[in-house]
Each structure stands twice: as structure tokens, then as C-alpha cells.
Amino acid sequence: MDKQTFLQNLAQIRRRKLLLIRIGASLLFITLCTSMWLSKTRISPHGLLMFKGIAIAGFAALVYSFIAMLQHMSRRLGLHCPNCSRNLSGPLSHKVIASDQCFQCGMKLF
Numbered sequence: 001m002d003k004q005t006f007l008q009n010l011a012q013i014r015r016r017k018l019l020l021i022r023i024g025a026s027l028l029f030i031t032l033c034t035s036m037w038l039s040k041t042r043i044s045p046h047g048l049l050m051f052k053g054i055a056i057a058g059f060a061a062l063v064y065s066f067i068a069m070l071q072h073m074s075r076r077l078g079l080h081c082p083n084c085s086r087n088l089s090g091p092l093s094h095k096v097i098a099s100d101q102c103f104q105c106g107m108k109l110f
Ligand SMILES: [Zn+2]
Pocket: 081, 082, 083, 084, 085, 086, 102, 103, 104, 105, 106, 107
């Protein structure tokens, strides 16, 4: 992979991360609004507790699936080091771009 392709794939995965963060934040906001609305209705405390438990479990499953999707996508786009399999699309990707090397093992990438 050349550096131009790496930069394009890095931009693509950053856009996907931003999309998933927006979806997650929107769902969290909707869940919080629903919880506030439910607390003002005549729902029993047991029902409200059950809603909160299901909402927390659902949100945790959603975050886990988002992270798994991003990991799969970064592996598919070749954003992992071929030597040590480290993900190169994380917050240290600027080191990879500046040095053309893996920040973990130092392998020359481009
Ligand atoms: Zn490496």
C-alpha cells in the first residue's frame, strides 16, 4: 500500500467513526429523554428500573458492535501493521504519517 491509499483509507475510517459516534450520541439522547418522560408517567419504579437496565445493556451492546465494526473495517482497509498487526488508524496515526513507520515495531510501511 502506498501512502496516498493509506491516507484515503484513514480518512474513510475517520468519517465512519464520526458517523458511529453521532448515531450513538443520538440514541443516548433519545434514551435519556425517554427515561425522563417515563419518570413523569405513572410507571412503577420496578418498570422504570427495568427500562434503565435494558437501555444500559442495549447501549453497551451497541458500543461493542460499533467498536467491532471499526476494527473489522480497519483490518479490511489494510490499516494494520503487516509485521505486528497493530491498528494504525488510532490516535497515533499522525506518527505513522510523519515517519512512514509503524509506531509499535518500527517497520517501514511506505
Ligand atoms: Zn508494527
